[in-house]
Amino acid sequence: MALDDLPGWLPVWCAGQLGAEPVGVRFELRSMSAVFGLRLADGRDVVVKAREDDGRAASCVAAQTWLADKGFPCPRPLTAPVGVGVLAVHAEEFRPGGEPLPGDSPDVAVAYAEVFAGLMSGLAGSAVPPPLPNPRWSRWDHRDSGVWPSIGSLDELDQRAVPAYVVDTARRVRERLLAADLPCVLGHADFEAQNLCWHGTEVWAVHDWDSLAWQPEAALVGAAGGAFPKTGPATLPPIESSAAFLAAYQDHRGRRFSEEEQEVAWAASLWTAAHDVRWEALHGKAPNADDALRTQAAERLRRANA
CATH class of the missing domain: 3.30.200.20 (Phosphorylase Kinase; domain 1)
Known part of the structure; x- marks a missing residue:
């Protein structure tokens, strides 16, 4: 340019x-x-x-x-x-340098979880006013009618393109998340591989700070554990990797999540993926029959008690 x-x-x-x-x-x-x-x-x-x-x-x-x-x-x-x-x-x-840390194995998940724990620990002491409304891809807490937050550019498209299982997954996730009685905290709501740069296994820079959200800690952690390997199209890591992320985060924060927080984390791990699959479907990029959301939704919903 x-x-x-x-x-x-x-x-x-x-x-x-x-x-x-x-x-x-x-x-x-x-x-x-x-x-x-x-x-x-x-x-x-x-x-x-x-x-x-x-x-x-x-x-x-x-x-x-x-x-x-x-x-x-x-x-x-x-x-x-x-x-x-x-x-x-x-x-x-300008903070140049570093490379993405690729992969979605449990070991990679643990590395990302350590960074997220440090991020959340650092934000815990701030007195920043909540940045509301939350980013559209994490806005399960909206007050609009229907399952999805109102986004004109998406709402005007043919909703029949969205697979029924995506809508059902999002509905069940949202009901579970809204039923939780947990305090909100400040956290990063776009914690994806494309927003982090590393020197080997040491994180060098975390970007995209205009994607902060004000939601329960467990929901933020669960969402990060479901999105950390993303570099492009909608995806989910293996379930065992999200579990490793969740466990490592609690270890580094020195606090075990309650049963309700565990369920909320698993529910939140699905919301961004459902949003992304919906976006892709509405833009003519229909997901494959064996996409990660379709394959994993039932087990993640079971763990979420949703």
Whole structure:
């Protein structure tokens, strides 16, 4: 990407918030947000993130700053979120290097669980306001009618494309999660392989801090244990790997989950996968007959008492 292709507001924003305009573009990524890796005129490399302002950005950046100050391996924010039209924009340090840690074996699950435990321990002491509403793929706690949260771009598509077992799984998961009486805490709701970089078995950087959620700890842990190996399409790790993740997390936190928390964790391990399979089906990417959700749903639902 050339400098001339940057959004018109970005050089002015950098000059005002960072004290220097960009003179080079290291990378650009676009998904739910736009992410620009920039070289500034004063020689610094920074990352600028912009996404539609849904009221969550201030809390998410504050939590990321809190963790960075405590030494957790995440990019340190350089600015608070600043409104630019409908966007919330902030800058953070450029933290290059590291590689994804591939695989979904129990040993790999334990490595991810150790990082998640450290993340949750670090957030436990913060006083950040809840970043609500929760991200759409983890928003089982919505108050909309029906099973799924209301998302216009999905709701307008032909819902008949979604396999019945996906809808039934999501319904049973949501009923179990809503029936729980557990306090909410702050946690990372997009804890996937594509958002972590490693040096061997040592984590180097955890990214995507605009995906924090305010939900019961067990639900956040269960969701992470069901999503940690994801790098693309909807998937689930083997059940024994999710079990290893759950056990290792409790070991590192020094607290055993109650029976209800265990059930909530297993229920939450299915919600993101169901959301992702629905998204793929609605966009013409129907899951295979032997996809992981279809294969594992019954056992995970049994463990969830759902």
